[in-house]
Amino acid sequence: MTQPDIRDQALSTALLQRTTQWQAAAARSERLARERASDLADAAQLANDYRLLAHDLARARRLMPDSRMRQYLEAAYARAHATLYREAYRPAYALLTLFRDEIPEVARWLTPYILWATAIFILTGLTGYWLVHTYPDLISLFASPDLISTVERGHLWTEGILNVVPSSVLSLQILTNNIVVSLFAYCAGFVFGLGTLYILGLNGLMLGAVFAFTGQHGLDGALFRFIVAHGCVEISVMCLSGAAGAAVGEALIRPAHGDRLKSFQIAALRSGKLLVACAVLLVGSGIIEGYLSPRADVPLGMRVAVGVGYWLLMVILLFRPAWNDAAPHTPPTTTSPEAPPKS
Amino acid sequence: MNTHGARDLVVDSVTGVDLTLPVAGAGARCYAFVIDWLIRAILFSAWYGVAALIYNGRWSFAAPLSPDTRWFVFVVAPAAAIYFLYHIVLEIILHGRTPGKRMAGIHIIARNGSSPSVGALLTRNVFRLVDSLPLFYGVGLVATLVTKDHVRIGDMAAGTLLAYERTGIDLPRPPANQARDRILSAADAEVANDLLLRWSTLDPIARHRLARAIISRYSGSGASLGGDSDSALRAQLETLTQGRPV
Numbered sequence: 339m340t341q342p343d344i345r346d347q348a349l350s351t352a353l354l355q356r357t358t359q360w361q362a363a364a365a366r367s368e369r370l371a372r373e374r375a376s377d378l379a380d381a382a383q384l385a386n387d388y389r390l391l392a393h394d395l396a397r398a399r400r401l402m403p404d405s406r407m408r409q410y411l412e413a414a415y416a417r418a419h420a421t422l423y424r425e426a427y428r429p430a431y432a433l434l435t436l437f438r439d440e441i442p443e444v445a446r447w448l449t450p451y452i453l454w455a456t457a458i459f460i461l462t463g464l465t466g467y468w469l470v471h472t473y474p475d476l477i478s479l480f481a482s483p484d485l486i487s488t489v490e491r492g493h494l495w496t497e498g499i500l501n502v503v504p505s506s507v508l509s510l511q512i513l514t515n516n517i518v519v520s521l522f523a524y525c526a527g528f529v530f531g532l533g534t535l536y537i538l539g540l541n542g543l544m545l546g547a548v549f550a551f552t553g554q555h556g557l558d559g560a561l562f563r564f565i566v567a568h569g570c571v572e573i574s575v576m577c578l579s580g581a582a583g584a585a586v587g588e589a590l591i592r593p594a595h596g597d598r599l600k601s602f603q604i605a606a607l608r609s610g611k612l613l614v615a616c617a618v619l620l621v622g623s624g625i626i627e628g629y630l631s632p633r634a635d636v637p638l639g640m641r642v643a644v645g646v647g648y649w650l651l652m653v654i655l656l657f658r659p660a661w662n663d664a665a666p667h668t669p670p671t672t673t674s675p676e677a678p679p680k681s
Numbered sequence: 682m683n684t685h686g687a688r689d690l691v692v693d694s695v696t697g698v699d700l701t702l703p704v705a706g707a708g709a710r711c712y713a714f715v716i717d718w719l720i721r722a723i724l725f726s727a728w729y730g731v732a733a734l735i736y737n738g739r740w741s742f743a744a745p746l747s748p749d750t751r752w753f754v755f756v757v758a759p760a761a762a763i764y765f766l767y768h769i770v771l772e773i774i775l776h777g778r779t780p781g782k783r784m785a786g787i788h789i790i791a792r793n794g795s796s797p798s799v800g801a802l803l804t805r806n807v808f809r810l811v812d813s814l815p816l817f818y819g820v821g822l823v824a825t826l827v828t829k830d831h832v833r834i835g836d837m838a839a840g841t842l843l844a845y846e847r848t849g850i851d852l853p854r855p856p857a858n859q860a861r862d863r864i865l866s867a868a869d870a871e872v873a874n875d876l877l878l879r880w881s882t883l884d885p886i887a888r889h890r891l892a893r894a895i896i897s898r899y900s901g902s903g904a905s906l907g908g909d910s911d912s913a914l915r916a917q918l919e920t921l922t923q924g925r926p927v
Contacts, residue, residue, distance in 0.1 A: 345874035348922030352870035357852045371776065371796075392696035406850055412701060413847035416794065419692075419700050423795035424776075432799070507753045518810075525811045528834055586838075599837060606838035610804045 350401045353394055357407075360394065360414055363387035367418040388422055391415040437655070441615045444608060445656040451581035451588075458535065459542040459577050466546025474554060480547040489555050496564050496632055505628045513624025516572060520579035520616050524586065524609070528602075531587020538580040545573070567641040568627040570649040575616045575623070578656075582609035582616075612656075619652055688829065690844065692794040700794045705787040705843040707825040710833075713843075714818070717781030721767040725760050732756040769806045773799055777841075787843045801839040808835030869895055873922050880915060892918050 366380075366387055375381035395415050398408040445452070470477050477486060488495045503511070519537070526533025552561045589605035590598055626644060630636055692700040732755050733742045745752055771779045776796045777789030789805070791797045797805070812821030812833045821833035830842045873895050880888060892914040899921055 345878065345922070348870045348874050351922075360852070389696055392694065392698040396698045407852060409847060410850045410852050413850055415698070416700055416702055416847070419694060419794050420790065420796050423793060425796075425798050429799075504750045506750045507748070510753060510758065521807050522810050525808050528808070528811055528838070603838060603840045606808075607800060607804055607840065610800065610807065610838075613807070614803075 346401050349397060353397055353401065354407065356390075356394060359390060360411065363391055364414040364417060367414070367421040371417070371421045371424065384418065384422060388415075388418045391418055436611060436614060440611050442656060442658055444611045445578075445615075448578075448581045448585055448609060448612060451584045452577060455534075455538055455577040455580035455584055458538050459573070459580070462539040462542030463546035463549075466543035466548075467550040468546075469543075470547040470550035471553070474551070477547055477551045480544045481551065485548075486551070489552055489557060492555060492557070494552070494557055494560050494564065505632075507628075508632070509624045509628025512627045513621050516575070516620045516624060517617050520575055520620065521613065523576065523579040524583045524613055527583030527586030528590070529587070530590050531584050534580050534583030534587060537583075538576065541576055563638055563641060564631050566638075566645045567631050567636075567648075568623045568645065570645040571619050571652050572623045572627070574649060574652060575619050578612055579616050582612050585609040615656060619655075622648060690792070690794075690830065690842065692792070694794075702790060702794060702844040703847070704830050705785070705845055706831045707822070709785045709787050709845070710825055710831065710843055711822070713779070713781040713785035713787055715781070716784050717767065717779050720780055721764050724767075725764040728763055729756060729760040732759070768809070769803065772802045772806070777802065782843070786846050786848070788846050789841050790844050792840050792842065797839065797841045801841055805835040805839035805841055808833075808838050811835075869898070870922060873918055877915070877918055877922065885911060889914055896921065 366384055370381070370384055375384070391411060391414050395408070395411040398405065398411050402408055466480065470480070485495050519541075523534050523537040526537055549558055549561060552558045586602065586605050586609060589595075589601040593601035595601045595604050626648070630641070630644065688704055689701040690704050692702065694700050730742055733744075734740065736752060736756055737743070737745075748757075768779060772789060782788055789797050789802070791801060809821075812818055812824070812835055814820045818833075821835070824833045824837075825831045828837075830836075832842050836842055872891075876883070876888060876891050876895070883891075889909070889911070893909075896914070896917050
């Protein structure tokens with residue numbers, strides 16, 4: 339047996355004597371993955387375990403690449419790594435930070451996209467209005483036969499809706515539907531922004547077309563009366579989620595952070611935070627639409643006040659100045675904090 | 682490539698020792714999805730069935746002709762929540778795992794090898810809207826088949842992937858016939874091996890002193906048992922480095 343062989347054999351044997359330490363390290367990282375460390379020493383020991391496992395794994399890979407020992411060490415090392423790099427679980431603080439710092443920052447970043455999305459929505463809305471105003475038969479492209487016949491009879495489809503469905507159920511149905519549409523507008527940005535453009539355009543066209551159609555039957559005022567309380571925020575949220583989707587699409591068309599995949603990931607994770615605010619805002623809109631909008635006894639002034647007030651609340655939530663300008667400002671992450679994978 | 686035939690994700694670590702994670706392929710993902718789908722379909726049906734029976738007060742699962750708030754709050758909403766929030770809730774609570782993924786032996790990881798963040802898990806699940814198009818997760822299935830890490834669109838957006846969990850690996854036991862205090866530590870093993878490698882180049886007095894120091898630590902009685910000649914010391918040291926007691 340040559341000297342290097344003897345050395346390797348001795349190292350392998352010595353390595354095998356450390357199994358109890360590996361098992362203790364694996365048990366500790368398993369435990370700390372589920373629960374908090376009992377004290378500082380307990381947490382610090384995990385870092386020591388990580389180094390120990392890394393050291394021994396490097397040796398095992400060289401000395402015994404096809405052994406069970408190596409497999410065990412790979413697993414224990416991966417587990418220790420995952421536990422060590424796990425984000426702190428502080429849900430209340432995370433929510434506070436999200437709404438206090440992160441969402442306004444994302445909204446400021448998305449401002450150009452929001453303006454573009456709003457412009458597209460308004461433009462398509464005006465187009466829809468002009469189309470149906472000029473060619474009334476085209477309403478069949480945008481509205482269901484039931485809706486058309488109801489309006490032609492001189493009624494809005496929203497009248498008496500509370501006689502059919504209770505407010506709570508109506509709210510739940512509406513907010514669920516709106517949240518799904520908003521999420522879809524965001525996800526559809528994956529198709530290089532075309533999906534988002536389609537959803538924004540279609541909704542704008544429909545709104546404009548329905549307003550033109552109800553106007554032809556003298557019901558546009560009633561429709562505005564129904565929409566104004568919840569619609570200000572609901573339509574704004576459509577533009578916000580469209581903006582998030584547009585940012586995702588642009589990241590794929592013009593990657594700003596290395597490759598397309600990385601840019602897509604950064605844009606999706608960052609703009610996705612706005613969707614949380616959108617979902618919360620849509621819950622409020624759904625409640626207004628279920629409880630307030632269908633009621634005939636609520637005057638227009640109150641509807642406008644609720645709609646504009648809620649919209650202002652949304653603007654404050656999204657675009658208020660930074661919480662503490664004096665505090666050191668961390669610039670938005672332009673590259674992933676994660677260690678890049680090698681392959 | 683790993684033992685499952687898929688590639689490994691290699692991640693840098695501050696220790697300088699790369700982390701290798703076996704990436705799960707489309708088969709394992711489909712297996713996990715089908716199990717999860719069955720579980721949530723059973724839970725959905727069970728809730729709906731029991732709640733509908735209680736609501737109707739008779740042997741009927743049918744929805745009432747004019748459903749009221751109670752029907753939606755106690756029957757429809759919880760059943761829908763079980764079905765649609767199953768993945769989101771369980772993946773967050775179980776740190777990237779679901780019962781189906783456990784059975785398939787896989788779990789979700791971030792690309793840096795850590796557990797994915799809540800934001801990443803939410804993003805991953807929101808993109809199911811795209812992955813599930815047009816039917817039966819068609820987009821997601823094609824994406825997992827054609828991408829090198831076998832990821833669907835949601836994983837690309839969230840920076841996650843599915844990796845095999847290496848569990849149930851039995852460690853070989855150290856030789857049982859040795860007392861623990863007679864086994865070379867890794868540090869002593871290195872010294873002993875360096876000493877053997879440089880044996881002929883060292884001054885005899887120095888190498889004897891070093892050899893005796895190491896052997897005495899592991900010989901139990903504190904003295905070398907095989908004699909003090911040059912060849913005897915070397916032989917004892919070699920025996921020790923081969924994992925046998927001196």
